[in-house]
Amino acid sequence: MIWVAMVSFGATQLGSVAAQERDRDDRITAKILSLEQLWNMAEVQKDIHSLNQLLSDKFIYVDIDGSLIKSKTEFLSSVTHRAEHIDSIRGESMTTQVHGDTVVVTGIYHEKGTLNGKPYYHHGRFTDTWVKDGSAWLCAASQSTLMQK
Numbered sequence: 798m799i800w801v802a803m804v805s806f807g808a809t810q811l812g813s814v815a816a817q818e819r820d821r822d823d824r825i826t827a828k829i830l831s832l833e834q835l836w837n838m839a840e841v842q843k844d845i846h847s848l849n850q851l852l853s854d855k856f857i858y859v860d861i862d863g864s865l866i867k868s869k870t871e872f873l874s875s876v877t878h879r880a881e882h883i884d885s886i887r888g889e890s891m892t893t894q895v896h897g898d899t900v901v902v903t904g905i906y907h908e909k910g911t912l913n914g915k916p917y918y919h920h921g922r923f924t925d926t927w928v929k930d931g932s933a934w935l936c937a938a939s940q941s942t943l944m945q946k
Contacts (some may be wrong), residue, residue, distance in 0.1 A: 822895040825934075829893055829900045829927050832934060837886040837906075845873050852936050853928060859940040861921060881912040888923075898929035906941065920944050 832851060839847035849869075856869040867875060891904035901924065908919040923941040927934050 825895050825900060826893045829902060829934060830891060832927070833888055833891065833902060833925065836936070837888060840876055841883050841886055843877050845877060848873060848876060853930065855937060857938050861919065861941050861943050863942070881910050881917065883908060883910040885909050900927040902927065
C-alpha cells in the first residue's frame with residue numbers, strides 16, 4: 798500500500814515538473830520569437846544599436862549562397878554598407894526547439910527591396926541559434942538559404 802502511494806505521489810510530481818518545463822519553454826519561445834521580429838525591424842531600419850544588443854560577441858553568419866561567414870562586426874558593417882535597400886523582412890512558419898539555455902529557430906523569410914534601382918525578392922529558409930547569456934538572450938549563429946520560387 799505504501800509502495801502504491803509512493804508511486805502515485807512520484808507520478809504526480811513528475812507531471813507537475815513536466816508542466817512547469819512546458820510553461821518555461823512556452824515563455825522562452827515567445828521571448829525568442831519576439832526577438833526575431835525585433836531583428837527583422839532593426840535590419841530594415843539599419844538600427845545597428847539594436848542589432849548589436851541582439852547578437853552575441855561570438856556571432857557568426859552564413860550568407861544566402863553559403864559563401865560568406867561573417868563575424869558580428871562584419872555583419873553589422875554589412876547592414877549599413879549594403880548595396881541593396883531592404884523595404885521589408887517577414888518571417889513565417891517559425892518553429893523553436895528549446896534545449897535548456899539554447900534555442901534553435903527555423904523558419905521561412907520573405908525579403909523585399911531594391912538593388913541597383915531594381916526590385917528584388919528573396920524567399921528562403923533560415924536557422925538561428927539563440928543562447929542565454931546572463932539574463933539576456935543573444936543570437937550566436939544565423940544561416941539563411943534561398944529557396945527556389
